[in-house]
Amino acid sequence: MPLFEYSALDTKGRRQSGFVDAGNIQAARERLKGEGLFVVALTAAAAREAEPGLRSISLFGRVSGTDLASVTRQLATLLKAGLPLVQALEALIEQIEKAAVRKVLSSVRNHVNEGMAFHEALSEHPSVFPPLFIQMTKAGETGGFLEAIMLRLAETQERDMRLKSRVLAALVYPVIMTVLGFAFLLFLFAYVVPQVVGIFEDFGKALPVPTRILLLTSDFASRYWIVLVVCLVAAFIVYRRLSRSRRFGQTIDSMKLKLPLFGKLSLKIASARMCHVLASLLRSGVPLVRALEVVGEVLGNRVLSGAVDRAGQSVSQGSTLADSLRVSGLFPPLIPRVVAVGERSGQLSEMLSGVAESYEHDVQTSIQALTSILEPALILVMAVVVLFVVLAVLLPIFELNQLVRSG
Numbered sequence: 001m002p003l004f005e006y007s008a009l010d011t012k013g014r015r016q017s018g019f020v021d022a023g024n025i026q027a028a029r030e031r032l033k034g035e036g037l038f039v040v041a042l043t044a045a046a047a048r049e050a051e052p053g054l055r056s057i058s059l060f061g062r063v064s065g066t067d068l069a070s071v072t073r074q075l076a077t078l079l080k081a082g083l084p085l086v087q088a089l090e091a092l093i094e095q096i097e098k099a100a101v102r103k104v105l106s107s108v109r110n111h112v113n114e115g116m117a118f119h120e121a122l123s124e125h126p127s128v129f130p131p132l133f134i135q136m137t138k139a140g141e142t143g144g145f146l147e148a149i150m151l152r153l154a155e156t157q158e159r160d161m162r163l164k165s166r167v168l169a170a171l172v173y174p175v176i177m178t179v180l181g182f183a184f185l186l187f188l189f190a191y192v193v194p195q196v197v198g199i200f201e202d203f204g205k206a207l208p209v210p211t212r213i214l215l216l217t218s219d220f221a222s223r224y225w226i227v228l229v230v231c232l233v234a235a236f237i238v239y240r241r242l243s244r245s246r247r248f249g250q251t252i253d254s255m256k257l258k259l260p261l262f263g264k265l266s267l268k269i270a271s272a273r274m275c276h277v278l279a280s281l282l283r284s285g286v287p288l289v290r291a292l293e294v295v296g297e298v299l300g301n302r303v304l305s306g307a308v309d310r311a312g313q314s315v316s317q318g319s320t321l322a323d324s325l326r327v328s329g330l331f332p333p334l335i336p337r338v339v340a341v342g343e344r345s346g347q348l349s350e351m352l353s354g355v356a357e358s359y360e361h362d363v364q365t366s367i368q369a370l371t372s373i374l375e376p377a378l379i380l381v382m383a384v385v386v387l388f389v390v391l392a393v394l395l396p397i398f399e400l401n402q403l404v405r406s407g
Contacts, residue, residue, distance in 0.1 A: 008037035018099065063128045065164070067101050069157035072133075076150035085146070086112055104128050117141060131294045132156070132277055139284040149284055156280050163269065163360060170367040174374045181382050186228070188389065189214075189221035207396055214392035250302045257303060257330075261373070265366050270299050271332055272359035274308065279352035289316045304330060321348075334358075 006028070007017045016037065025042060032039050071092065078088035089109040096102050104125055111121035119138035122129040133153060140149030193214060207215070221228070242248040257263045274295050281291035292312035296305040311324035322340035325331055335355060342351030 007041040008039045011036050063100055065161050073154035079147035131297045135286050135294050136284045139286050170371045177378045189218040190225050193218040210392040211396050253302045268359050268363045270304050272356050275352040276356035279349045282349040
């Protein structure tokens with residue numbers, strides 16, 4: 001049944017809003033009325049999504065990767081149990097609690113009810129369903145094994161989420177330490193240090209160099225801390241806009257691959273994703289050239305995506321995939337070698353899956369090594385700063401003590 005979004009008042013005059021399933025808008029109105037609600041506004045959710053300028057997912061109600069993986073696995077289970085696609089979608093809508101997910105699934109179900117192919121209905125929501133999802137679904141519909149494809153997609157989504165969660169979990173501690181350390185230093189220099197060290201300015205004697213440096217830094221921070229914060233925020237915004245632009249985005253992505261420590265890790269993550277996605281597409285029956293086009297859209301790095309696109313063009317002209325990847329010189333040497341073996345043996349998808357697992361294990365090892373380096377490095381930096389502040393405060397005290405004894 002179609003999904004309608006409503007805004008209504010209850011018997012106490014309190015405003016309520018949400019979604020309701022009904023055969024038509026009049027039935028939806030009667031259902032809400034039966035629940036003791038006075039309808040203020042009632043619109044079809046799918047119709048609102050189709051309006052230009054409206055997003056299917058709001059900022060605070062987006063469909064996450066975890067939501068997509070969960071929905072895909074549940075849909076695979078329902079299809080495997082023998083339910084037709086429309087009934088499976090309806091059952092899924094009934095048990096999903098998140099309004100944003102229900103809204104998208106309702107739109108997909110309505111499109112399928114109107115005679116649209118499932119993959120075409122999914123393509124109406126490109127911000128929710130990535131190209132990989134749509135292409136594998138299309139292959140499953142064409143081959144008549146949609147439930148198997150849904151299960152494979154769920155495994156792919158879960159695998160990708162596990163990889164992302166490992167990276168994020170490893171970066172949480174360093175990021176929190178950096179932010180808190182910067183905030184602590186800003187507070188220290190702006191408010192604490194001036195009150196403690198300012199009493200030494202009336203000595204009538206030149207202060208030690210560390211103390212003068214601390215006073216200058218503290219004076220600058222106390223005067224211009226707002227400017228510093230604004231500059232940091234502005235720099236972040238400029239970076240995000242430049243990284244998304246066509247002119248500078250590729251240069252920034254290239255620089256990311258050359259960063260110490262993080263560059264190799266980014267390349268390993270992209271390599272694992274490329275091999276796993278390409279293996280999944282080939283195993284699902286997607287042609288190699290089209291599979292390479294999809295892989296180029298999901299890598300997240302324009303330099304690597306361009307290399308994959310050029311490889312797809314070379315393959316379409318008769319070149320082997322191994323030679324095309326080797327010419328780019330961007331991917332690790334292991335990938336072209338394994339691809340060459342897979343092409344000769346006719347087991348390219350299996351070989352790519354093995355490489356993906358190898359790189360995922362390598363990524364986990366690299367993350368652990370990177371974390372073991374970053375944590376003591378951050379602690380060391382904080383210790384050096386604190387030691388400098390302590391010395392800058394204590395040196396004038398020692399000199400004052402000597403003056404008192406000599407006097």
